[in-house]
Amino acid sequence: MDYQFNDNEDLKWFELHLNDAIAFIDYIVAQETIYLTHTEVPKGYEGQGIGFIIVKRALNDIKSKGLKLVPLCPFVAMYLKKNPEWKELVYRNINHHCSN
Template identity: 45%
Template sequence: MKFEDIELVNNEAIHNFELMVDGHRSFIDYQVRGEKIYLIHTEVPEALQGRGVAEALVDKAFTYIESKGLKVVPLCAYVQIFLKKHPEWNRVVA
């Protein structure tokens, strides 16, 4: 499945980066403190698991975070695994 055409939504009211895929909402829960953004929890519905949704979500979130000049504090276990697989993104880590 291709995720390039699916837009990342920054739902600031509830501190979530969201991706809607096939009517299902995946999200990363975050908190912003100063110039740092703490990525707390990533959640993908069971219906979408194993399709690369979480990876696309984190990748899009990092692109957005970098564009805002923020630095990531990866508290989420999935985000930590993503960073091990994609060391090029260490440039956004606080």
């Protein structure tokens, strides 16, 4: 199905409009970097690939905006591991900002 996708900047999430519900990915944007923090697919839509659809559309949106990605959400991190073609979006110096 071709679900409607958009970046809801007011709620700070990417949303995928399903027939009677919304799947979403929460995010934080700071200094040209986007942090994807949580992905949620409504009950009744789990196991149908909805999570993969919204992550892929979010990544396309992030790429089009020229943002760097920090995948804090475990589902997004798993998607990136399975789809290494997106690795150029991931912020490379993530450990550089951590002090010991």
